[in-house]
Amino acid sequence: MNLRFGFPQPLLSFALLLVWLMLAGASAGNAVLGLILAWLLPLFTRAFWPDNPAIRKPWKLAAYALRVIADIVVASVIVARLVLSFRRSPRSAFVCYPLTLEHPLGITMLASTISLTPGTVSADVSNDHKMLLIHALDVTDDQALIDGIHKRYEKPLLELFQ
């Protein structure tokens, strides 16, 4: 009963309601319409969401998001300095990053975070989901980069998914 008529993806439903209210303006009528949409859309698209919601501790998401936003600002300043230092060409490198996260959503979040933070873009994930290929704009010590990402981003994500 719960699977058929309930909210199969509570977080998705919440996000849908929130986006609907932001788009259409917050009023009582819109809230009712948004609730109906948030109930029906996940039900109709259930077949496209193979996994159960995996985030065990949604409240930890906020702390992670704040940290990532702060790092995005720092990252952009670093990249801006690299872009504007016309005299030397950057020492770029491809680095293989061994993943300890296993859930696809977790890997996606880690890859997106890596792309938005200092000097690194995640380029590809291996077919067995064990390695992440990272292109770093300006790096001399590969191991330090891997350790930094592991400590700063993968640890909090691991906590989020367990």
Add this chain to the structure above:
Amino acid sequence: MIAFALSLTIALVSLAVALNIYRLVRGPDAPDRILALDTLYINAIALILLFGMILGTRLYLEAALLIAVMGFVGTVALAKYLKRGSVIE
């Protein structure tokens, strides 16, 4: 002060658009051109936001939102076409 800041920002973003077009025309490979288009639509969103601020209306925000959605879909479709040779398999 805001009027000056608005004009200055429009000048900066326009310069950015010019550089993007340079990369779009020059860009040796197809991915460079797609990347230039991607940056171009993001800058177009910035220009629309600035234009709306000059006119003092929020009407154009819907257009900016639509460009954001459609531009992303377009980038993904082009990149996927490069990788697979077709968009929908």
Add this chain to the structure above:
Amino acid sequence: MTFAAELIVSILLVTGGAFALVGAIGLARFPDFFTRLHGPTKATTLGVGSIAMASIVYFFSQGQSAGVTELLIMVFLFLTAPISANILAKSAMHIKVGIMENTRGKPWDQ
């Protein structure tokens, strides 16, 4: 409109424009595709985010009906920028674009 609001809006606007320009310079000047990828994904996204923030503060301080469409645009851009960078990098590795000589490591293609 108060002086403080004006100051905040102006600073946000000029920062945003500067970051957008830096991203475009990075796109135009770097030697190979993978280094070019860095400018637009980070600097340009932050630039437009900053301009959207300026728009929020501007309309809010003018006392117009407060909406949050800019916030949606911002969130959407920050969500999609890494994804388009990733898929572009994948397709670039697939068709084997040129890579500058002093790059360490190798891209894989599977």
